Amino acid sequence: MPDLIGRDFTPPDVRAKVTGEAMYAEDFRRDGMLFCRLLKSPMPHARVHGVDARRALAMDGVVAILTPEDVPTQEEPGNNILTYEPHFVGEPIVAVAAVDEQTAQDAIDAIELDLEPRTFCVDPLESLRPEGPDARRAGNVLAEGGVSSHKWTEEDFSSVAEGRMPTGEPTMQWSYGDLTAGFDEAELILDESFVTASNAHHSMEPRTCFAYWENGKCFVHGSAQSQAFTHPGLARYIGVEPENLVFVAEFCGGGFGSKGSAYPEMSIPAHMARKTGRPVLMRVSRAEEYYLGRARCGFQGRIRLGFRVDGKVTSCDLYIVQDNGPNSGFGDLGSAADAVSLVYTPEAMRFRGVRVLTNTPPRSAQRGPGQNQIACAVEPLLDKAAAELGLDRVAIRRVNAPDSETPYGDDRGAITSAHLREALDAGAQRFGWTERRGRSGERNGSKVRGVGVGQAYHSAGSSGFDGLVRITPDGILHIHTGVGNLGTYSYAATARAAAEALGYAWDNCVIHRGDSREHVPWNLGQFGSNTSFTMTRTNWAAAMDAARKLRQIASIRLGGSADDYELRDETVVHRARAGVRMSFAQAARWAMEMGGPYSGQNLPGDINDMTRRSAEALAGTGLLGVARDDRVDATVPALAAGFVEIELDTETGRVEILDYLGVADCGTVLHPQGLAAQVRGGAVMGFGMALTERHVYDPRWGLPGAVGLHRAKPPSYLDVPSEMDWDAVDIADPDNPVGAKGVGEPLMGCAAAAVLCAVSDALGGHYFNRNPVVTDMIVNAAARRRQSTRPLATNTQ
Amino acid sequence: MSDTMAGFELHQPIDVDDVLELKRRYGTAGWLLAGGLDSLDWFKDRVKTPEAVIDLTDVEALHGVRETDDGIEIGAVTTLTEVERNPVIRRRFRLLAEAAAQVASPQIRHAGTLGGNVCQDTRCWYYRYGVDCYRAGGNTCYAAAPDAQNREHAIFGASRCVAVSPSDTAPALVALDAEMIIRGPEGQRVVAAGDFFMEPSVDIQRMTVLGPDELLVAIRIPSTWAEAHFYFEKVADRNSWDFALASVAAAFRTDRIAVDDVRLVCGSVQCVPRRMEAVERAVRGRVQTPEGVEAAGALATRGAEPLAYNGYKIQLVENLVKRALRSIAA
Numbered sequence A: 001m002p003d004l005i006g007r008d009f010t011p012p013d014v015r016a017k018v019t020g021e022a023m024y025a026e027d028f029r030r031d032g033m034l035f036c037r038l039l040k041s042p043m044p045h046a047r048v049h050g051v052d053a054r055r056a057l058a059m060d061g062v063v064a065i066l067t068p069e070d071v072p073t074q075e076e077p078g079n080n081i082l083t084y085e086p087h088f089v090g091e092p093i094v095a096v097a098a099v100d101e102q103t104a105q106d107a108i109d110a111i112e113l114d115l116e117p118r119t120f121c122v123d124p125l126e127s128l129r130p131e132g133p134d135a136r137r138a139g140n141v142l143a144e145g146g147v148s149s150h151k152w153t154e155e156d157f158s159s160v161a162e163g164r165m166p167t168g169e170p171t172m173q174w175s176y177g178d179l180t181a182g183f184d185e186a187e188l189i190l191d192e193s194f195v196t197a198s199n200a201h202h203s204m205e206p207r208t209c210f211a212y213w214e215n216g217k218c219f220v221h222g223s224a225q226s227q228a229f230t231h232p233g234l235a236r237y238i239g240v241e242p243e244n245l246v247f248v249a250e251f252c253g254g255g256f257g258s259k260g261s262a263y264p265e266m267s268i269p270a271h272m273a274r275k276t277g278r279p280v281l282m283r284v285s286r287a288e289e290y291y292l293g294r295a296r297c298g299f300q301g302r303i304r305l306g307f308r309v310d311g312k313v314t315s316c317d318l319y320i321v322q323d324n325g326p327n328s329g330f331g332d333l334g335s336a337a338d339a340v341s342l343v344y345t346p347e348a349m350r351f352r353g354v355r356v357l358t359n360t361p362p363r364s365a366q367r368g369p370g371q372n373q374i375a376c377a378v379e380p381l382l383d384k385a386a387a388e389l390g391l392d393r394v395a396i397r398r399v400n401a402p403d404s405e406t407p408y409g410d411d412r413g414a415i416t417s418a419h420l421r422e423a424l425d426a427g428a429q430r431f432g433w434t435e436r437r438g439r440s441g442e443r444n445g446s447k448v449r450g451v452g453v454g455q456a457y458h459s460a461g462s463s464g465f466d467g468l469v470r471i472t473p474d475g476i477l478h479i480h481t482g483v484g485n486l487g488t489y490s491y492a493a494t495a496r497a498a499a500e501a502l503g504y505a506w507d508n509c510v511i512h513r514g515d516s517r518e519h520v521p522w523n524l525g526q527f528g529s530n531t532s533f534t535m536t537r538t539n540w541a542a543a544m545d546a547a548r549k550l551r552q553i554a555s556i557r558l559g560g561s562a563d564d565y566e567l568r569d570e571t572v573v574h575r576a577r578a579g580v581r582m583s584f585a586q587a588a589r590w591a592m593e594m595g596g597p598y599s600g601q602n603l604p605g606d607i608n609d610m611t612r613r614s615a616e617a618l619a620g621t622g623l624l625g626v627a628r629d630d631r632v633d634a635t636v637p638a639l640a641a642g643f644v645e646i647e648l649d650t651e652t653g654r655v656e657i658l659d660y661l662g663v664a665d666c667g668t669v670l671h672p673q674g675l676a677a678q679v680r681g682g683a684v685m686g687f688g689m690a691l692t693e694r695h696v697y698d699p700r701w702g703l704p705g706a707v708g709l710h711r712a713k714p715p716s717y718l719d720v721p722s723e724m725d726w727d728a729v730d731i732a733d734p735d736n737p738v739g740a741k742g743v744g745e746p747l748m749g750c751a752a753a754a755v756l757c758a759v760s761d762a763l764g765g766h767y768f769n770r771n772p773v774v775t776d777m778i779v780n781a782a783a784r785r786r787q788s789t790r791p792l793a794t795n796t797q
Numbered sequence B: 001m002s003d004t005m006a007g008f009e010l011h012q013p014i015d016v017d018d019v020l021e022l023k024r025r026y027g028t029a030g031w032l033l034a035g036g037l038d039s040l041d042w043f044k045d046r047v048k049t050p051e052a053v054i055d056l057t058d059v060e061a062l063h064g065v066r067e068t069d070d071g072i073e074i075g076a077v078t079t080l081t082e083v084e085r086n087p088v089i090r091r092r093f094r095l096l097a098e099a100a101a102q103v104a105s106p107q108i109r110h111a112g113t114l115g116g117n118v119c120q121d122t123r124c125w126y127y128r129y130g131v132d133c134y135r136a137g138g139n140t141c142y143a144a145a146p147d148a149q150n151r152e153h154a155i156f157g158a159s160r161c162v163a164v165s166p167s168d169t170a171p172a173l174v175a176l177d178a179e180m181i182i183r184g185p186e187g188q189r190v191v192a193a194g195d196f197f198m199e200p201s202v203d204i205q206r207m208t209v210l211g212p213d214e215l216l217v218a219i220r221i222p223s224t225w226a227e228a229h230f231y232f233e234k235v236a237d238r239n240s241w242d243f244a245l246a247s248v249a250a251a252f253r254t255d256r257i258a259v260d261d262v263r264l265v266c267g268s269v270q271c272v273p274r275r276m277e278a279v280e281r282a283v284r285g286r287v288q289t290p291e292g293v294e295a296a297g298a299l300a301t302r303g304a305e306p307l308a309y310n311g312y313k314i315q316l317v318e319n320l321v322k323r324a325l326r327s328i329a330a
Helices: A014-019 A099-111 A124-128 A155-162 A178-185 A230-238 A264-276 A286-292 A333-343 A371-389 A393-400 A420-431 A433-439 A490-502 A529-557 A586-593 A607-619 A672-691 A747-764 A775-782 B016-029 B041-047 B082-085 B087-092 B094-101 B104-113 B114-119 B124-129 B168-174 B277-283 B290-300 B312-326
Strands: A034-040 A046-052 A062-066 A094-099 A112-118 A141-143 A145-149 A172-176 A188-196 A209-214 A215-221 A245-248 A280-281 A300-305 A311-322 A348-356 A447-459 A466-471 A477-480 A509-512 A565-568 A571-574 A582-585 A623-628 A637-649 A655-663 A725-728 B007-013 B030-033 B052-055 B065-068 B071-075 B180-182 B187-192 B215-221 B229-235 B246-254 B261-265
Touching: A034 A062, A034 A099, A046 A094, A046 B071, A046 B104, A062 A099, A062 A264, A094 A264, A094 A571, A099 A141, A124 A311, A124 A348, A141 A672, A141 B094, A155 A188, A172 A477, A172 A623, A178 A300, A178 A311, A178 B016, A188 A371, A209 A264, A215 A230, A215 A264, A264 A280, A286 A371, A300 A333, A300 A371, A333 A348, A333 A371, A333 A447, A333 A477, A371 A393, A371 A447, A371 A672, A371 A747, A393 A420, A393 A447, A420 A447, A420 A655, A420 A725, A433 A447, A447 A747, A447 B312, A466 A490, A466 A529, A477 A490, A477 B082, A477 B114, A490 A529, A529 A565, A529 A571, A529 A582, A529 A586, A529 A607, A529 A623, A571 A586, A582 A586, A607 A623, A607 B124, A637 A672, A637 A747, A637 B071, A637 B104, A655 A672, A655 A747, A672 A725, A672 A747, A775 B215, B007 B290, B016 B030, B016 B052, B016 B215, B065 B087, B071 B087, B082 B087, B082 B094, B087 B094, B094 B168, B094 B229, B114 B168, B114 B215, B168 B246, B168 B261, B229 B312, B246 B312, B261 B312, B277 B290
Parallel strands: A034 A280, A215 A245, A311 A348, A477 A509, A655 A725, B007 B052, B030 B052
Antiparallel strands: A034 A094, A046 A112, A062 A094, A141 A145, A141 A348, A172 A348, A188 A300, A209 A215, A209 A280, A300 A311, A447 A637, A466 A477, A466 A623, A565 A571, A571 A582, A637 A655, B065 B071, B071 B215, B180 B187, B180 B215, B229 B246, B246 B261
């Protein structure tokens, strides 16, 4: 057995990335190509009554204008391709194509718009007031029936002045257990309001896209986290049959959830190319990425937690108002509630929430959407409870930590495995928690030490997708993967499951990916921390199908039954009869001679159409393993614990992160270097979430104040320790053939939460109930000055 | 928010006279480009669309650090990295080297120049966004409105405009009694660094006294404060690529007990580097005591007028001034 799982390797796309040979969407060129620029809304909500492009179209080099009439209308409140009713600053109204980018922008500048400003909203709570503004004409909230008007009463808002979150009529709710009884038996009840900020994704590669048509086929080079999963949605946006779309997305310069599936802007060059008959490149700029690049949903919330004397959470009453952006947004608030049900295992819980529309950038998933915001809100409160109950901060987390039998969410469903307690124990020991805790509050002039521990969760796996492998007559194993390449290298780490299953040396394996013409199967997108679990399952399933066929071919050609054979060193060997053997290369040749299922001429009936098309294209070229993975009817939890030590300067508000350790519960570790990169990268994003990153909007004009990397402030190299430590509990998940499950997302949330806890620790237990905790908040808190931000306000400084 | 530059004519002169001639020819339609860190954002956003860009980087005379009879002279197009690393500056005027080392990021300091750093326009996000505010020739200040997001803005000296001087090196140059050497059609003039920066009450559309036909050619630092005790500190949200929320640059002639003379200047709290003269007077000639340091901190922010979101700057400036004074005995 080659023993590939848990070993470092060099993913095949690394060399191109470090040498600069990798071709991203922006790097492609074709003869006669045009460049496309967008005319974007200068207002947060407006109606376009007229577009006068006569001057623009008369300019030399200007070829075409693309208007909302030229593209499919999206069902409200979906994200538009182009629109005459923009709902956020920067929403594309029309596009212009010209022979070069500068001319295209000159033409954009020459277009005269007749714009009528409309009511807009940048703070969800304001929108819920009786006379508050609505972000859309149809209303201010997104509920099950679509967009509607939903207002609270003046009385509901009476608590706001004291900073207490109002909890008016929700549009969604669930509960389990006896909430009242839980609070009745509680030794301590915390009732806290909180605000977590919306923030941008900062994908290093903007969502640039290049498209052209040839003989009825549309070719798109896009920036995407996912390959197969993006395909049907993109075909819909373009208005082309999926089989006539060639989608190329070999490399992705970061997505963090914002490029998980097809997005409407990706179709604009294809529409423009269809209209002009020429290839079209639409380079999305850094600034535009802050309008079109999606964002995390902010929360304004309230949580009531009952604790027994030993720290066990008895009841939890959670209310979240979610800043949903102007459109369909994302379901962060529900995920947040599910996370609370699992990480803190309350015996009774009620969740209520409202998704409120605002005229700020469209929301999508961002690493740990919902789970990470709620970690930032709740983890510091656990510390507060620990202080009041006289408990250690790791101990109160251990008391509440889930195990593999813990029920999940409102339907109290099953989970596959959970080892958060083991992660806390391993982390506390490796970090030296007890010793470091002793340094908490130590002063050196104006500097104070703080230590913190944080936890987070995300579901981390799916099932039921297709796997496709092929052994060619040269004996090579071709692993076709449609998952995508977000940049985590997990497409490659999970492909190794197929090699492991067949006993292949890794050098004899080739991965096919990143291009429809590579004949990829139908796979889930590379998002939601799911890849490690989902794709090891599909690749394993396809490899098992290939293994079965190898043994069958051996029995047919060499005699005996299939069960008489085993796979060893890329050879099918008779268990009892020495010398009766067949190389995989020979098996591939025989498979091609035999045809039928062996070489893909007959395919399973339950595979997806995309997989079928790919398998049909490959049929006859070798031995095909193709199978649909079985369904797992349980939630797959990824859990993580972060430990941090900081030094906080009470006079300048500066927080220096001295040391960090992240510990993952990701089942069996697939790829140690990949996991280490996830722990560190997640931590860096988490530090930004805790300390610097947020949306800022001028409430009077609706203008964005955090556009660009230097204003949106993700952490830089100099803001993080040069060395960060990592560990994993490395306990196999029983529902995965190699024991793996994902973990990318909670690695951010646990770091963010740990830093927030450490900041509060350094300030002697001052809880901000708001993140990020920026410099001025620390300066004010340390000097006991009133904070500038109005209570519960969001999208504000 | 176009993020695509408009076309312009690019001139790359090699001597100062040609620069001045080009500037005279184009007037306000001509734009002086040094490192480009201020200019390129304006161009990409198409908020500024000059007809001609005059690139200064090939003008040999504008580069380099020279020792003079009384101190040093630094060419305006000397990069911030060169300033940060120059051995004479590090030995004699360390305050400036420390301030230069705090600018933006290493990459930006490699391209950015000392002249560009002191001449850069304000970073008020409303103004940079391209709104029609006073500074842009309009008739309102967006940042001073009741709900405005003005965390980075001025607590001192606002006059219609509440923007601040963003430069990290400017407070250091004022503290060092630097002189700005300016060339124009009428020849050369020398302006004290303390008089170089423009109050909005005087001219709301300019950050410096430089006229449309003028060029900052060099910055002279006299030996007045050479090898003095210095203190520089910048507070920002991030450790790189961030503008100061407040900074302090101080020079002390001291025997580590009493202060013979002092310059104390704060950045990012006013539209110009703010010299804390009341603090200087209170400190000069005195032995520093903890009580005196406290009193000086309070004195530093007397008369401050915070906006809705920048009240913390009062505390921050007090803290920075006290840290500067405490450094004497450290």
